[in-house]
Amino acid sequence: MEVLILIHIEHLEKIYENVPGRVPAIQKIHLHINRGEIFGIIGHSGAGKSTLLRCVNMLERPSSGTIQIDGEEMTRLDARQLQTKRRKIGMIFQHFNLLSSATVADNIAFPLKLAGMATSVIGTRIKELLELVGLQEHAHKFPNQLSGGQKQRVGIARALANHPDILLCDEATSALDPQTTNSILSLLLDINKKLGITILLITHEMQVIRAICDRVAVMENGQIVETGNVLDVFLKPQHAVTKDFVGQVSDFGSSHEEDDSILRTSPRGKLIRITYIGAKTYEPILFQIVKSTQVSFAILQGTISSMKHVPYGQLVVELTGGDSHEIDAVITRLKQEGIDVEVITP
Ligand SMILES: Nc1ncnc2c1ncn2[C@@H]1O[C@H](COP(=O)(O)OP(=O)(O)O)[C@@H](O)[C@H]1O
Numbered sequence: 001m002e003v004l005i006l007i008h009i010e011h012l013e014k015i016y017e018n019v020p021g022r023v024p025a026i027q028k029i030h031l032h033i034n035r036g037e038i039f040g041i042i043g044h045s046g047a048g049k050s051t052l053l054r055c056v057n058m059l060e061r062p063s064s065g066t067i068q069i070d071g072e073e074m075t076r077l078d079a080r081q082l083q084t085k086r087r088k089i090g091m092i093f094q095h096f097n098l099l100s101s102a103t104v105a106d107n108i109a110f111p112l113k114l115a116g117m118a119t120s121v122i123g124t125r126i127k128e129l130l131e132l133v134g135l136q137e138h139a140h141k142f143p144n145q146l147s148g149g150q151k152q153r154v155g156i157a158r159a160l161a162n163h164p165d166i167l168l169c170d171e172a173t174s175a176l177d178p179q180t181t182n183s184i185l186s187l188l189l190d191i192n193k194k195l196g197i198t199i200l201l202i203t204h205e206m207q208v209i210r211a212i213c214d215r216v217a218v219m220e221n222g223q224i225v226e227t228g229n230v231l232d233v234f235l236k237p238q239h240a241v242t243k244d245f246v247g248q249v250s251d252f253g254s255s256h257e258e259d260d261s262i263l264r265t266s267p268r269g270k271l272i273r274i275t276y277i278g279a280k281t282y283e284p285i286l287f288q289i290v291k292s293t294q295v296s297f298a299i300l301q302g303t304i305s306s307m308k309h310v311p312y313g314q315l316v317v318e319l320t321g322g323d324s325h326e327i328d329a330v331i332t333r334l335k336q337e338g339i340d341v342e343v344i345t346p
């Protein structure tokens with residue numbers, strides 16, 4: 001049986017001892033990343049995201065705690081074992097970290113040479129990788145002849161050179177404009193789908209999480225304050241920091257404020273909020289359910305957005321007519337249809 005969990009982090013702590021005051025960058029983190037998922041970690045600057053990511057491949061040694069990757073305890077590996085293991089963990093960076101004096105092809109060849117690949121086959125692998133990231137025409141250019149997006153594509157090709165199982169992304173799109181960000185995110189999504197590579201990314205931008213992540217953890221002060229499926233976190237953020245991040249991008253991150261403005265219009269009936277996912281529209285279902293009752297409905301507000309290209313949205317619906325039992329029966333029927341219903345009033 002294939003093990004679902006690929007990265008298992010327990011009781012992780014990292015205290016930087018080299019600075020006055022001993023900065024506790026990571027405090028007691030528990031986290032698991034499933035095989036094949038795109039997992040995002042979001043937090044403000046200084047939250048500890050980079051430290052956490054760098055602990056995963058042991059660029060930073062944890063002060064305590066354990067990190068298992070594919071069942072292997074990273075903190076117990078010796079230097080040589082770690083070198084081998086790291087080949088299966090690619091990493092990309094905000095500022096690309098390319099060798100400026102080497103061509104695109106040589107930048108990509110670097111990890112292949114380190115891994116001892118024969119020169120005769122390196123060329124073939126470079127060609128494959130250039131094709132994967134769409135840089136076939138640029139093999140002999142130097143980094144300063146490339147745009148930011150192209151540089152990150154080189155970074156991605158280099159990170160994937162040795163067929164890693166995991167790709168770590170440290171603010172990989174934070175230095176890019178929105179359009180280029182989208183093209184890099186699409187590429188990451190593509191790589192995840194095509195090659196089945198597990199992606200662990202950190203960012204301070206909620207649109208990055210929304211565009212490609214399956215699950216998200218929110219970090220603050222070296223701790224994870226909230227974890228969940230991206231959709232759940234978007235629709236029902238719990239922690240204040242999460243609400244802030246969701247508010248940055250969500251069309252209904254402020255849905256509760258919107259509730260207030262609807263309430264001020266003093267609706268006559270009962271207000272419910274329906275959350276829906278997928279292309280389905282719930283109007284026909286609502287029609288079907290109220291048809292044989294005295295209840296009627298009005299859609300007061302609707303929002304639609306998309307997450308990983310799946311549409312989702314919320315409707316605020318006012319149910320009027322009938323008596324309260326009949327209205328409750330309608331709500332029960334909606335729930336029986338598998339629809340997420342939240343009663344707003346009364
Ligand atoms: N090499 C280091 N030495 C000392 N302190 C560090 C080092 N790297 C990061 N820190 C401190 O650890 C905390 C978390 O930093 P970091 O992991 O870079 O956060 P983020 O990536 O979320 O911005 C910050 O207070 C930062 O100043």
Ligand SMILES: [Mg+2]
Binds near residue numbers: 049050051171
């Ligand atoms: Mg960072």
